[in-house]
Amino acid sequence: MHIIRNNSNHVFLRVLTSFLVSLFSFMIVALLIINSTFLNAQFIINVFENHNFYVQMYNEYSQEVEYLADPAGVDSKIMSSVMTQEEMQQDIVNTVYSAYNYKGAAGFSIDKDEIENRFFDKLSNYAISLGYTVEGDISTNLQYVSKCAASTYETYAKFPYIDYLGNFSIQLKKAFGIGLVISMIIVFAMIISLYLTTEWKHRATRAIVHALSGSGLMLVIAPMAFLLSNKIKYIAITTKSIYDFAVGYVEEVLVMFIISGIGLLIASVLVFLFVYKRQHEKALH
């Protein structure tokens, strides 16, 4: 193996290798973050929990279903008491997991008929308590209210665009996995070649330090700039629950990039101090 000595060509080669290690390390971390966030159903569930999504979504659904009560001549609380927040939460979670695990429409679907029947039973009991007989026109009218209420529930419990996100995630996962393996092989090969071709090992280590801090800065600067610009908060979503989710989702991904970047920067400083200390000790001896 040819040993790189310290002339300008060799320095250039070392810097270039260091840069490539830096770029591919950045890619590895970025792919890992995207894999554990955008392509991960559990991450969405965590964002729901962190941003009080279920409560907000249930409140919005309750308000919408209560609006149906006014034209139907029904007590609004009757409408909102049919489905509980826990049931809606479970349906939302099932919908998300299903979208991320089954391609197409093979996954979980909300049992609208069952929900419609529950609304109808509740409304029928209410009508009977008011002295109505639930047959003929009244029965048909209440069935129509139940159908609308069940559709309203489905609209809220089936998280918007989740099928598209899920399908997108399933398609990308394989490509991301391949990209991750290739990047790891490249980084590993370059680090080995850097040590094998550099006469003074501390210089190779210093090149790794530059690569690590470079990747760290790449992971921090752009996400930090986007986060501080607050641009995501200008997203024009009119439903508060969805708005909070979307902003929280993007912000949490950006924060993961920043934390990972800071982690790499700290690692590079520690390696630098370690190299400096060893050199200093050698000089003393």
Place this chain on the structure above:
Amino acid sequence: MAFFGLPLIFVILAYVIIYFIAEPIITPVSSVFDMITGDTIPDFSQTQNTNDILEISNIADQANIISSAEIKIPRNGDVYATLTIDGAGVNTSVYYGDDNAILRKGVGQYTGSMLPGFGSTTLLGGHVNTYFKGLKNVKVGDVININTTYGAYEYTVTNLKVVDYQDKTAYDLAAAYDNLILYTCYPFGTLGFTAQRYFVYAELTSGPKVKYTTDK
């Protein structure tokens, strides 16, 4: 120096390379992002009641004409008038727009119809169990008063009709005279969503005319 300088150069180089490689993705994504972002951060703390303040006035001149430029045209969700039918038990606020939230607060004007005084049809809808419960008591010849933020209007009921909810011939929004149509679900005193609608037709008997102008 190299400890700080080289990584910074790496960052700039990497961002440039990534930009050029991912440019076919970055450009459309950024265009879509621009399309879905507004100029202001959405404010969800705004309560719906901010538009519920109603100041009734009459700004007509001596010839009982109002310049359209002098009228503050309501936005969706604004209350702009009161509606009363003495003897029928109808006394409610009139909102511009007729979505679910509005119909919970009063009666709502279909935004595809005209405001009173503008020379065409004003179409107002309300729920049968709340604000338009009293429509069942309305008779031909009854007087309907609508007091708006720009003038007071009086209509006389000319006809009452029950039609199917899909019957679009029940109203003429292109009529060339000032008229008022009120509608609600039918039959009265039932439960659930019904397939029929109850229409009350009225013609303008007094109130300022609105003249289209651009100057105040």
